[in-house]
Each structure stands twice: as structure tokens, then as C-alpha cells.
Amino acid sequence: MAESVVRLEGIRKAYNVGTPVEFEVLHGIDLALERGEFCAVMGPSGSGKSTLLNIVGLLDRATSGRLFIQGQETSGLDDARLTHLRGHSIGFVFQYHYLISAFTALENIILPLLAEHEFVNAEIRRRAATLLDSVGLTPWSEHLANNLSGGQQQRVAIARAMVMDPALVLADEPTGNLDSKSADEVFDLMRKVNRERGTAFLFVTHNLHLAQRCDRVIQVIDGRIQDG
Amino acid sequence: MKDWLPFEWIVGLRFLREGRMQTLFIVGGISVGVAVIVFMSALLAGMQANFIRRVLNTQAHIVLVPKPEATRALRRDGSEIEAAIIQQPTQRIRAIDQWQKIMETVGNMRDVVEISPMASGSALAVRGEVSRAINLAGIDTGKYYRIVKLPDNLVLGHARLGGTDIVIGKELASDLGLTVGDKLRIGTAAGGDAIQTVIGIFDVGNRGANQRNTYVTLRTAQSLLGMTGGVTSIDVTVKDIYAAEDIARRIGMLTGVEADSWIQNNAQFFAAVQAQTTANISIRFFVGLSVAFGIASVLVVSVVQRSKEIGILRATGTTRGQILRVFLLQGAILGLIGSGVGSAAGAFAISLWHSYARNADGTPMFLLVIEPALFIASAVLATITGLLAAVAPAVRASRLDPVVAIRG
Numbered sequence: 001m002a003e004s005v006v007r008l009e010g011i012r013k014a015y016n017v018g019t020p021v022e023f024e025v026l027h028g029i030d031l032a033l034e035r036g037e038f039c040a041v042m043g044p045s046g047s048g049k050s051t052l053l054n055i056v057g058l059l060d061r062a063t064s065g066r067l068f069i070q071g072q073e074t075s076g077l078d079d080a081r082l083t084h085l086r087g088h089s090i091g092f093v094f095q096y097h098y099l100i101s102a103f104t105a106l107e108n109i110i111l112p113l114l115a116e117h118e119f120v121n122a123e124i125r126r127r128a129a130t131l132l133d134s135v136g137l138t139p140w141s142e143h144l145a146n147n148l149s150g151g152q153q154q155r156v157a158i159a160r161a162m163v164m165d166p167a168l169v170l171a172d173e174p175t176g177n178l179d180s181k182s183a184d185e186v187f188d189l190m191r192k193v194n195r196e197r198g199t200a201f202l203f204v205t206h207n208l209h210l211a212q213r214c215d216r217v218i219q220v221i222d223g224r225i226q227d228g
Numbered sequence: 229m230k231d232w233l234p235f236e237w238i239v240g241l242r243f244l245r246e247g248r249m250q251t252l253f254i255v256g257g258i259s260v261g262v263a264v265i266v267f268m269s270a271l272l273a274g275m276q277a278n279f280i281r282r283v284l285n286t287q288a289h290i291v292l293v294p295k296p297e298a299t300r301a302l303r304r305d306g307s308e309i310e311a312a313i314i315q316q317p318t319q320r321i322r323a324i325d326q327w328q329k330i331m332e333t334v335g336n337m338r339d340v341v342e343i344s345p346m347a348s349g350s351a352l353a354v355r356g357e358v359s360r361a362i363n364l365a366g367i368d369t370g371k372y373y374r375i376v377k378l379p380d381n382l383v384l385g386h387a388r389l390g391g392t393d394i395v396i397g398k399e400l401a402s403d404l405g406l407t408v409g410d411k412l413r414i415g416t417a418a419g420g421d422a423i424q425t426v427i428g429i430f431d432v433g434n435r436g437a438n439q440r441n442t443y444v445t446l447r448t449a450q451s452l453l454g455m456t457g458g459v460t461s462i463d464v465t466v467k468d469i470y471a472a473e474d475i476a477r478r479i480g481m482l483t484g485v486e487a488d489s490w491i492q493n494n495a496q497f498f499a500a501v502q503a504q505t506t507a508n509i510s511i512r513f514f515v516g517l518s519v520a521f522g523i524a525s526v527l528v529v530s531v532v533q534r535s536k537e538i539g540i541l542r543a544t545g546t547t548r549g550q551i552l553r554v555f556l557l558q559g560a561i562l563g564l565i566g567s568g569v570g571s572a573a574g575a576f577a578i579s580l581w582h583s584y585a586r587n588a589d590g591t592p593m594f595l596l597v598i599e600p601a602l603f604i605a606s607a608v609l610a611t612i613t614g615l616l617a618a619v620a621p622a623v624r625a626s627r628l629d630p631v632v633a634i635r636g
Binding site for chain 1: 229230231232233234235238239242243245246536537539540541542543544545546547548550630631634
């Protein structure tokens with residue numbers, strides 16, 4: 001059987017551990033995501049969706065439990081190894097786009113590769129340009145991030161998430177800040193990437209219409225998962 | 229994005245370029261600080277060089293003289309002093325014992341540049357009914373002029389001394405109504421008496437020296453002062469004038485003669501020079517400190533403003549070390565650019581000041597000392613200051629928790 005792209009076993013996350021105000025946000029999450037799977041995560045605000053995504057994205061550490069990324073157990077890794085694994089295996093798309101405003105659309109896509117290889121070269125430029133083209137933004141390649149519309153910025157963010165060819169993309173309400181037309185376009189783009197490249201997506205959304213178009217929907221309610 | 233620039237440079241430069249108003253203001257602040265440092269340093273270096281030049285214009289760095297004569301107390305049985313009052317002896321003019329040997333020893337020292345013997349003593353210059361007490365210095369012109377640049381200070385005539393020639397100062401010439409070619413009678417307490425021809429008149433910028441100092445050949449002075457073949461002092465110049473005191477001490481130990489450095493002979497002046505130097509260092513330190521705080525505050529604000537972007541960079545694979553270097557680099561770049569602009573502004577200001585600040589006699593108030601080393605030192609110091617000032621903000625940026633940073 002093929003190894004899951006991501007597997008969570010009994011993941012718990014608590015804040016203010018050891019203090020009188022300790023509270024647990026995730027109560028033993030078990031989840032596995034296979035290659036090419038497009039999974040929607042739904043749930044009310046404060047249910048622990050973003051915390052779950054941060055832990056899966058290696059941005060935050062679980063209080064207990066085990067997390068495997070492409071078969072590698074991550075709890076024992078130091079910050080440098082986590083950064084390396086995150087850079088190579090996981091792409092991020094956030095609700096508020098979060099492009100680096102000092103750089104153009106094309107340069108924003110180049111940045112993860114630049115951080116990895118230290119210098120830009122023709123191959124890196126070509127790869128970034130191809131991705132920008134695949135999200136339909138070649139004419140805007142030299143525009144600074146701030147000069148793009150919300151939908152365009154989100155498409156650049158998707159291209160940036162794909163530039164390291166990750167096995168998993170974590171999308172935290174990427175359409176939440178867009179009008180319905182742009183939201184559909186962004187979702188279609190993610191779906192296209194998912195199908196063409198076999199990239200697994202964990203897609204947090206409040207949009208039921210979009211969630212219904214995913215392969216699988218999970219509900220996070222009060223820090224526990226309920227498969228939909 | 230330049231292919232030859234590494235990641236940290238590209239991101240650091242872009243951040244600086246994007247916050248151009250902030251960058252402009254802090255570069256302005258650093259430039260003013262560096263300009264003040266360059267201006268103050270060049271001004272004080274010029275003034276000190278000028279003062280030292282004036283002081284050392286008429287004297288050697290080290291003068292070797294015989295040890296002063298001292299009276300030995302009479303002791304009974306080798307311990308108890310017999311006489312209650314001990315009168316100090318008079319200090320007659322004495323020649324340095326074995327002076328040729330001492331010249332050879334001192335001349336071979338690594339720190340010594342030039343060495344010249346001198347026979348000097350008090351004399352009376354007489355012309356008609358007018359007489360003046362003078363200091364008669366007998367010199368070996370070939371050696372002495374390499375130590376004291378007397379020919380450079382001549383206002384009339386020349387300084388190529390022959391056996392019956394004398395070079396005198398401007399004030400003495402005026403007092404005795406002398407000019408080049410006139411005769412002057414010299415008499416000494418040792419019974420020496422000679423008629424000398426004035427061949428040159430000097431002005432060393434010091435009224436006392438112009439009035440009192442006269443120069444004849446070594447042989448003439450020896451004859452007039454009654455010390456055939458002897459010298460009363462040996463003048464020495466050294467490579468490092470500020471090490472003169474140290475070298476004088478070594479010469480004293482090595483030769484047994486008394487060695488007085490220009491620092492010892494001009495203690496008050498040297499104390500003033502030291503005080504100036506200390507004040508300059510203090511000013512540099514505090515200006516540097518304010519520049520460092522300026523850079524640090526701008527970068528702290530930048531880290532806060534860019535916390536989301538730092539979080540995104542971290543999320544997309546940028547390491548803590550890379551983030552640290554991005555901000556350290558910004559500090560260093562700010563320091564370097566500021567020092568470049570500041571050095572140019574400082575050099576311009578000091579040149580302007582130099583062209584306007586004049587002494588009463590119209591000569592420049594100070595020497596214009598603009599050394600490339602000063603600019604290199606300023607650039608290096610400002611860059612290091614920028615780097616150090618950036619440490620705290622850079623560490624803060626590198627330690628930002630991506631989750632907290634992205635959430636804002």
C-alpha cells in the first residue's frame with residue numbers, strides 16, 4: 001500500500017500547558033491524506049481548523065501525537081529539518097494572499113526556489129514563468145504584488161505553493177476573501193493542479209458549494225474530526 | 229533579481245528599496261553622524277598636526293645632554309650625613325663624554341631616523357652699543373637641517389654656514405639693526421670672541437626663538453664656548469613622535485646620558501593634545517552610538533511591519549539563518565551607504581572650513597589632513613556599527629513564530 005502524503009495519529013494541541021488556564025484545542029486527531037486527494041475541512045470558527053493546518057504544515061508543534069509527512073515522522077525534527085521538509089513537501093495558500101509586496105508576481109513565485117538554491121538561474125526563472133503561465137498571469141509577471149487584484153494575488157499564491165512541487169498543499173480559506181466568480185476560478189485552478197500533478201490538498205473553507213466539489217469533506221467540531 | 233546576488237542580498241535590498249522613505253531618513257541620519265566624525269577627526273588631526281609641526285619646527289624629538297651635576301653629601305662612617313645643609317652645584321656647560329660613541333650607538337637604533345651633535349651655550353651678541361643675550365648653537369649643518377628645517381624658515385639669505393658665518397632670528401636682527409652681510413660680534417663667558425657675518429635671517433613663528441637662537445658651525449661654537457672637540461647635546465629624531473618618551477628612556481638606559489623627549493619638554497602642550505584626542509574619541513563614540521540606535525530603531529520597526537512577510541518566507545522554506553542575515557545585511561548596507569555619503573559630506577565641509585578658517589597672519593588655521601585611511605576606517609566602522617545595531621532586530625525577526633507572524 002502506498003504511503004500516505006500526510007498521516008496524523010492522536011494529535012493533540014493544548015495552549016498554556018501547565019498553567020491554570022491550560023486549554024486543549026485539538027483532542028486526538030487521526031487523519032490520513034492520500035496522494036491526489038482533495039479534502040475539504042469545514043467547521044465553525046474556533047473549532048481548531050487553522051491549528052490543525054498549522055500543525056500539518058509544520059508551522060506549529062503538536063502537544064502530543066505523531067505526524068508523518070510522506071512517511072517521515074516529524075516530532076523529533078529540529079527547526080532546520082522542519083523548515084527543509086516544509087519547503088520541499090508542503091505548499092501554503094492563505095486567505096489574505098500574503099505575497100511579498102516588494103517583489104513582482106514572477107519573483108514571488110521564484111522566492112521559495114531562491115531560498116533553496118541561494119541564487120537565481122535560468123532554470124528557476126523558466127520554472128516560475130511556466131507556473132505563472134499555468135495560472136494565466138503571464139501578462140502580469142512584472143507587476144508588483146500590491147498592484148494585482150485579490151483573485152490574481154491568490155492565483156500567484158497558488159503558483160508559489162506549487163513551485164517546489166510539493167506533495168501537499170494547505171489552503172486556509174483561500175477563497176474566503178474573494179467574490180464568488182474569483183472564488184470559483186481559484187478553486188478550479190487548485191482542482192486543475194490537483195488533477196494534473198497529483199498534489200494532495202487540504203482545503204479549509206466555509207463555502208459548502210465548493211466543499212461539495214471536493215473528493216472528501218471532514219468536519220472539525222470542538223477539536224475533533226467527523227468525516228462528512 | 230540579479231543572478232549574481234544571493235537570496236539574502238536580494239530580499240534585504242528589496243526591503244530597503246520598498247521602505248524608501250524610512251531608508252532615506254536613516255541614511256540621512258547615519259550620513260550626518262559620519263560627516264560629523266570625519267569633520268571632527270580631520271579638523272583635530274589637522275590642528276594637532278599644525279601644532280606639532282610648530283612645536284617640532286625648532287626642536288628635535290629627543291635631546292641627549294649630560295646628566296646634571298649633583299653634590300654628594302659627606303657621610304661619617306658611610307651612613308650618617310655630616311653636613312646639615314647641602315648646597316646644590318651650579319650647572320656649568322659640560323661636554324657629553326664619549327659623544328661619538330653615543331652617536332654611533334643611538335644612530336644604530338631601529339626607531340631613530342636622524343641624529344646630530346650640537347655645541348651650545350649662552351653668549352652675548354654685540355653691535356655697536358647694543359647687546360643681546362643669545363643662545364649660540366654650533367651645528368653640523370648636513371645633519372642638523374635634516375632634524376630642524378631651518379632653511380625652510382629663512383626670510384632672508386641662506387643657511388650654508390662657513391666658519392665665520394652666523395644665522396640669526398628675525399627679532400634679533402631687528403633689535404640689532406642687522407641684515408644679511410652685516411657683521412656681528414659674539415662674546416662668551418669662556419673668553420671666546422669672534423666677528424661673524426650674518427648670512428641668513430629666519431622666522432620660526434616664535435618670538436622668543438627668533439630673538440634668542442643663533443646658529444654657527446659646530447667648530448666655531450666649540451671654539452667660542454671653550455670646549456674643543458666636545459658637544460653639549462645630541463639631537464635625535466625618531467620614526468614615531470608619540471613613542472619619543474619611550475625611546476628616550478631606552479636611550480638613557482643604554483648610554484647613561486640624560487635623554488629628554490619633546491613630550492617631556494612640552495608636557496602641557498602634550499596634555500592639551502591628549503585632551504583633544506580624548507574629546508574626539510568621546511564625540512566619535514557618542515555619535516556612533518546615536519547612529520547605532522537610529523539603525524536599530526528603524527530595523528525594529530521594519531521587523532514589526534514585515535512580520536507577516538517574514539512568516540510567509542519562513543512558511544515557504546526560508547530558514548531562521550537566512551532571515552537573520554537579511555536583517556543583518558540591511559543594517560550593514562545602511563551603515564555602508566551612510567558612511568559613503570557622510571564621508572563625502574564631511575570631506576566637503578572640512579575643505580570648505582579649511583578655505584575660510586585663517587590665522588591672523590593669513591596662513592591656514594590647520595593643515596588639511598584628509599587621509600584615505602580615515603574614510604576606510606569610517607566605512608568599516610559604520611558598517612560594523614550597522615551590523616551590530618541590526619543584531620537585536622535580526623534575532624527578533626529570525627525567532628518570529630511563523631504562526632503568530634502570519635496571524636499578525
